[in-house]
Amino acid sequence: MRFSSLRPLALLTALASVLLGTASAEPMLTSNSLNSCQEDSSFTASLFHVVFTPNNNSASVNIVATSSVEGHVVFDFAISAYGYEIMRKTINPCDTKLAGLCPMTAGKIPLKFNIPVDAAAIKQVPSIAYNFPDLDATVRVFLNMTDGKTDRGPSVACVEADVSNGKTVDLVGVKWILAVVAGLALVSSAVINGLGHSNAAAHIASGALSLFGFFQAQAMLGLTAVHLPPVVQAWTQDFQWSMGIIKAGFMQDIFTWYQRATGGTPSTIFDSLTTVSVQVEKRGLPETAMNVFRRTASMMPKATALMRRANIQTGSGSYIVYGIQRVAFKAGIETTNLFMTGLTFFCLFVLITALSVAAFKGWCELAAKQKWIKGDTFLEFRNGWLTVLKGILFRLTLIGYPQMSILCLWEFTQVDSPAEVVLAVFFFVGMTATLGWAASKVIRIARRSVAMHRNPAYILFSDPQALNKWGFLYIQFRASAYYFIIPVVGYTLVKSMFIAFAQGSGTAQAVGFLLIEAIALIGASVLRPWMDKSTNSFNIAICVINFINAIFLLIFSDVFNQPPLVNGVIGLIIFFFNAIFALVLLLVVIATTIIVFVRNNPDTRYQFMADDRASFMKSQSQLTGTTELEALGATARGDKAGFKPGLDLDDDNESITSDSMRRRTDSSMLGARPMSNSTPLGGNGHHQGPPRSPVDPSVPLFPAAPNNGDSRAPSPYNGGQFRQQNNASPAGPRSQQTASPWQRGAGYEH
Template structure:
């Protein structure tokens, strides 16, 4: 088994090396010049400046319009993380700045180079060139010193400054995606080798980690101003939502939208001609930009008016001077290099691609196993259960992918209602909302129904949920990560995901409402997780509660970013750094835990033995290689109790067929005891019985009336098996003791009955 799995994990170490950026030339760069006051007399639709301390020059590429005709001075303020460390007044006539002494109206559109003195270069701290995602802003007030507006500010512009260093790294994306993917694949292979207990732990950890990645990606989707480091960090996990830029696919999406009556956006394709402003403040900027848009529409050519109106409707704000403002989901699309009108199709198509590739991989693996068994490359019984029941396994895997893709598909589909990119895409959005909710709702209903039947027949929900291989492999993705008595917890999880999707999709223009709603949702999730602890064991509960706690802290930080508390900008900058550090540490710890636990399982001689048996006794029912190989009698009894064949995922009880399930009157009968006439026994006994020709409904293999049963359920099964194999009936001593003892069944302990 180790030889099958250890090689792919070597790729992780190479991918981690990619997270360390290569040493590059020190630069300071700005890509947009934004207005910071109404009726600004100086605006720029294109602004790109690169300053290099090695050459002491700044290369400027600008397309600007000035309506100012006066002598002016520049009031310059430079701040880092909200702290203003430089405030200086510069007279353009003293520094011989051409075109600004005096300032004249007209258009400025030719690139030029500005020499920067060595004194100014020495005042820039060295950390400014190395700290990733520097949150630095240069704001310039242009104050008139002559004319009718003398002594007042006639324009205000500001530029975000970056040093080219970022935590938005391709290595982080690949490393996180490969670890989660290999863990899920490893759990499937481990399960196929017969180690169901270990496989369920690995799969539950991988699913929890993937949901955490998606939660971090959702932080980047909110319509709230986020510090640069938070924007970059959350961008690392947008792959978990299917937001991945592939060039030829974007061309196909643009063609599809245009051919179905839509109007594609062109922001990304025109970056060489216009600037894009990442939303800096929540409400004031949008109100100002909306005002500029309305005033600017009248100045535009008629051909641009319709295009600008369409952009405004979709949430893309086009200013009067030709630049764009993006926020929330559009901000994520822009940072990913995807046109906002292609984002919905990008997420949906990648959801389809993952499902198709997974289905092809399962079919290919099935074919390889059959070929390897025929060619004697592997033992004939290796992966035999998978080879016999691969269709059921495939259904379960596709349902699991549907569960993983539920959050991104809901967010993008609901958001598409606010965009109306094309009539065909609106139809697709409706289809996917209905398809995913019906599919997962039906699956949840089936699990609850099966669990109720199990309780009615065996007084334990774990019995049918874990003893029937077909049920476990088809529907187990919904409940295997929870303890048996919390089989229903998938419904709160789906509700939690859908509620977050609603507020993220529909509250893009109401940042405060969005932040408060997410805070309440995450608080409810944390309280529910800490109080109910529905997961399979203490380790998984701690793993998931830690994730809920970090998500709750992230929601608090989002509320702070809305500036609803009126805190100084420095506080906002510090909180952004705290969010990045907290999530980076948590992600690293969770990744290492998953990698270490998966590798230990892979290289362990007895993977199931590494984990303690869970209190809900699921391991008594699940097919596990080392548990069912103890004795021939115990193996026969376990096969009969499961009601299936020795290999494969077939079952004598078809839980998808209502006719095969017991009638309502049968459901309320007392659970059969060893002296019942129709009791399931070992095959040697069953064949000698006159009722062997009738279908046998699985019963619990342990007599709930037997007192003084050992705490280990396997000892109980051995006692029952031994008694049956010798006499065909329960021992008289056991029956006698049952009359003087009313202790509860061991199957009831830890299954939710003692709560």
């Protein structure tokens, strides 16, 4: 074969010239799979590996093809880049003088040779073409029968090869930067909270969780079975670490052994790369692949179960991967090891975090004893670190729920081994039940607070046990939106179901994503449930990006039957669009975290929140006076004898299996314990009537009854003055005609 036929291949890279590029030690253009683009193709290749290196003016070709074509054929080459066909050329294989091609004979055709490249072809390739990451270029070849008089006979085969330059945006360094920033933001929020700056800590934690959720949303795009352009595939691969998809060589060996030991059959796709090719799905490939799979399975019934659990294998012997399998292959993980990989890293994450908290507790005690730190530094954490640890573990459950729900549900469809299915059931049901129980607990506490104080923030933020253990579910929302964690968990669960159960239909996934993201965007924009304006803007912006990505995903599913050029252009747009937005989010989180650490009082950076949660929070370092409000706050927090045991808002020994649920929902027991000496009691010592506040409502600190139909009674004290004197988050003077802090946040202003 004369390499002048590669001249069109040189031209296709010129169309991909973009300002993004990196230096390469040795420029090259490669192709590692020959994909079938015709269902009744009579020519296939189980191995296809071509490398063009301009520095030595040669191309290395290694092909193992199977042909059922006999006779003279011509090769009709179509070269395209980013969906745009830039060259079409017909080549007669008889000019190559290679055995088996002129005329073509039936059977297996092994071809391994080097071809010299003329200098004219090399000069037509711009240097940036070898450096542009994730080049989207394709060479499609039609094999047409010919009688020697015409080159346009019937097509008997169609194959296509994807061309790459070896450069990609899927970089280890990018993954580390993303993970470190998100991790440090979460750790910083815990440290700031331990130092007593609860307002700043809540904002940092909310931003870090939203950032991590955006990372997981990007990863979910890559897990869909919809065809994604190469640059989008690589970009979403940068976020798969947030789903626990991280390769560790020794772990893969352990997982393979475990699967065999528990009755499974592991896939060995990476062990066969030297003899077979792996086709990463392209436009329209999944439907063709499934047709090939069905024909192959019907001829080999015993192999059906293995191919269902592992990767689809064509009749020629090559593999086809798409969706979740594509992500696993690009991460270097066997498909049958993917579930155990995600599960193991989630468990390690939880274990390392728990050990770190315990170690930090030990260090604090040692430092206080050795006078390295002040005796009251991290005092609340040191006194109630077990409750704080429980809250942290609950928060990790919420963070890891998207990854575990997807992997567990997907494992139900794969059945890698009976033991792995049992693990999937245990973790999925356990985590779902845990989050559901925690959400119901928050709702019960908030309703009790509304019944007693007409404000959900009162007990949610005044009780340190409730705040430290359950606060991860509601602290990022305004007090009146304490319930919003239920829509968040439901959103995650439904999205996970579409990803796990609809791997065979990219269109169904794209439509499902569009509906889910549209509902999420509308709900976030209308309800605006987060704690303040800036946090709402931050999260609504993420919802907008997720909705736009869902629209692009629907376009990639080809439901509009658009030309390939549209997909190529949109692929570049979605990459730059999401990369810029991710950079902005990172900079915002980094800047916010740094500012918090350099300020003497970081709480002053944030506006005092409308629900007045800080007025209810326990802070011994800030409430040091002997005012009536301090006494009221201490009573609400249970600091006075008899209040906490009587109210019993949160019991650390309480569990899902206990009778606490019955006691909390039994109306006859809501007022079972006396709340104060002035509370009217029945003959048996129980309350008569609904639950009441532990403080006499005649105390002037409570708002007066509304006058003249005005639902916003004036506050009996100057709230701004109180905060300036007793709170670390002053918000400026407030008029005496503003709404009472006992009503703000309870839904009166929304």
